[in-house]
Amino acid sequence: MEGAGFFATSLEQVVGMARANSLWPLPFATSCCGIEFMATMGSHYDISRFGSERPSFSPRQADLLMVMGTIAKKMAPIVKQVYEQMAEPRWVLAMGACACSGGIFDSYSVLQGIDRIIPVDVYVPGCPPRPEQVLDGLMRVQDLARTESIRRRNAPEYQALLASYNIK
Amino acid sequence: MAENTPESAAAPQEAAAPQDPQAAKNAQLLALLHRLFGADTFTDVEEPYGLLTVTTTRERIHEIIAGLQQDQELQLNFLTTMCGIHYPENEGKELGMIYHVHSLVNNLRLRIKMFFPIADPVVPTLTDLYATANWMEREAYDFYGIIFTGHPNLIRILNVEDMDYHPMRKEYALEDGTREDKTDLFFGR
Numbered sequence: 546m547e548g549a550g551f552f553a554t555s556l557e558q559v560v561g562m563a564r565a566n567s568l569w570p571l572p573f574a575t576s577c578c579g580i581e582f583m584a585t586m587g588s589h590y591d592i593s594r595f596g597s598e599r600p601s602f603s604p605r606q607a608d609l610l611m612v613m614g615t616i617a618k619k620m621a622p623i624v625k626q627v628y629e630q631m632a633e634p635r636w637v638l639a640m641g642a643c644a645c646s647g648g649i650f651d652s653y654s655v656l657q658g659i660d661r662i663i664p665v666d667v668y669v670p671g672c673p674p675r676p677e678q679v680l681d682g683l684m685r686v687q688d689l690a691r692t693e694s695i696r697r698r699n700a701p702e703y704q705a706l707l708a709s710y711n712i713k
Numbered sequence: 714m715a716e717n718t719p720e721s722a723a724a725p726q727e728a729a730a731p732q733d734p735q736a737a738k739n740a741q742l743l744a745l746l747h748r749l750f751g752a753d754t755f756t757d758v759e760e761p762y763g764l765l766t767v768t769t770t771r772e773r774i775h776e777i778i779a780g781l782q783q784d785q786e787l788q789l790n791f792l793t794t795m796c797g798i799h800y801p802e803n804e805g806k807e808l809g810m811i812y813h814v815h816s817l818v819n820n821l822r823l824r825i826k827m828f829f830p831i832a833d834p835v836v837p838t839l840t841d842l843y844a845t846a847n848w849m850e851r852e853a854y855d856f857y858g859i860i861f862t863g864h865p866n867l868i869r870i871l872n873v874e875d876m877d878y879h880p881m882r883k884e885y886a887l888e889d890g891t892r893e894d895k896t897d898l899f900f901g902r
Contacts, residue, residue, distance in 0.1 A: 619873045651888075653880050654872055 557695050564608070564634060565691040566596035568683070571607030571631065573624060576614025578641040578673040585676040595683055604630035609686060610663075615643040616656045628663045629712055633698050636686050639665045640679060642672040664706055739765040742787075742821060749784065750777055757826075766824040774810075774827050775837040781814060781823070782842055789823060791815040792843040795850075797857035799882045800828075807831035808859060812839075831882075838863040856881035 570592070574582055585592050586600065601607040604627050616624055628637065639659055642648035645668045647657035659665060666689055669682035697703055707713070739760055746755060746767065754777065755767040769777055781789040793813035801807055806828035815822050829836065838861040839846040850861045851870035858879035861867055869876065878885075 619871070 560695050561691045561693070565687040568595070568597050568609045568636070568686060568690060569599050569601045569607050570597050570609045570611050571602070571604055571627070572600050572611050572613065573627060574611075574613040575616065575620065576641075576643060578613035578643070581673045581676060581679065582611065582613050582640070585679045590676040590680065592680065592683065595680070595687065597683065604628075605632060607631055608635060608690075609683075610635065610637045611640055612637065612644040612659050613640040615648065615650055616659055617654050618656050619654075621656050621659075621662050624659060625662045625710075625712070634690070634693075634695075636666045636689060637663055638667045638669060638682050638686055640669045640682070641674055642670060645670060648672060663710060663712070735763045736760065738821070739763070742823065743767075745787065749780055764822055764824055766826065768826045768828070771810075771827050771829050771836045774812075774825070775839065775842075777825065778812065778814065778839060779842055787816055787821065788818045789814040789816045789821060791817050792839070792845050792849075793822070795839075795846065795853070797853035797859050797881070799831075799857060799884075801883050803828065805830050808834050808857060810836060810853065810859065834859045835862055837861065840864055855879070858882065 572579065572582055584590060597609070604610075608631075610628055610631060612624060628635070637659075639645045643650065643655075644659050647655050649672070651657075656662070667682045667685045669678050671678050674682075694700070742765055743755075743758060750773070754773060755769055757766075757768040759766045778789075781787055791814065793815045795810060795812045798809045798811060799807060800809065808831050809826055809828040812825045813822065814825065827836070834857075836859060838850060840850065840861075840863070847865070848870065850859075850864055851867060853859045854861065854864075854867050855869040855872050856879055868874065872880070
């Protein structure tokens with residue numbers, strides 16, 4: 546209900562709106578997708594418009610892990626550790642063919658998709674994807690952040706998902 | 714492949730013509746190698762693209778490269794690269810190591826090869842001569858399983874530590890490129 550001087554909504558919606566418009570990205574860039582992310586951060590594409598103001602290179606202060614580029618198997622435990630160090634709520638965006646599926650690197654040394662080791666919320670295809678695609682993916686994460694329950698960590702489905710990845 | 718000087722662009726001729734300075738240079742270098750280490754030390758002398766290439770044995774490789782490095786006339790004191798190689802059909806000499814050495818003072822380049830059986834892949838380290846050999850020997854160990862005696866830290870450098878095979882050996886069947894499921898138990902994905 547609305548009226549002069551006051552507005553009523555649920556706490557969940559307020560928190561969701563705040564979260565959706567302040568997703569601080571943690572760039573995990575290992576390849577050419579990282580170069581596209583630089584363009585996305587530039588003034589022309591301006592990821593800051595969406596509240597992703599501050600690329601956070603500390604997992605403690607980041608909300609959105611953006612894995613951009615090829616992840617070798619040797620790098621896999623590092624990605625997992627970075628994810629585990631992020632505070633809740635946290636989301637993951639796999640950018641590009643390499644992070645989504647290993648891409649052209651069908652090899653003994655390359656992880657065939659980061660969803661082998663951490664849960665992924667949004668997949669952005671492309672090799673590399675254009676900045677517009679990355680922004681579209683970011684908006685999909687915003688949809689998730691805006692609408693999901695603030696008690697997502699306590700959901701049994703979420704606990705089971707983390708358990709399946711051996712993440713506590 | 715090491716870069717060649719402009720003179721070496723011409724293909725090497727059967728007889729060393731006097732107008733080919735690279736061939737003359739190589740002949741002079743080979744004569745010097747024979748004088749320093751004996752003519753029976755090197756086999757399979759070749760000059761692909763003007764680069765003198767000789768083959769020796771693992772028993773003498775350390776002595777030879779140490780001599781080349783310390784010889785005041787040659788001063789072959791830069792290890793451009795080294796790598797392993799696998800020729801499965803070359804029975805008794807399946808694995809090999811290839812070294813490229815360079816004299817920055819005299820602008821001389823030399824490629825030295827040696828081969829040994831895959832059942833006994835042990836060769837001496839060169840880390841006491843060249844610091845760069847440390848990294849490259851770990852790479853050869855990682856991908857070919859060549860064991861360098863005397864190496865200070867012979868563990869895998871590029872692949873995951875718990876990998877239990879040597880992927881650049883030519884002993885693994887090619888995968889079916891039309892496979893849609895990329896999970897392959899053999900490669901442990």
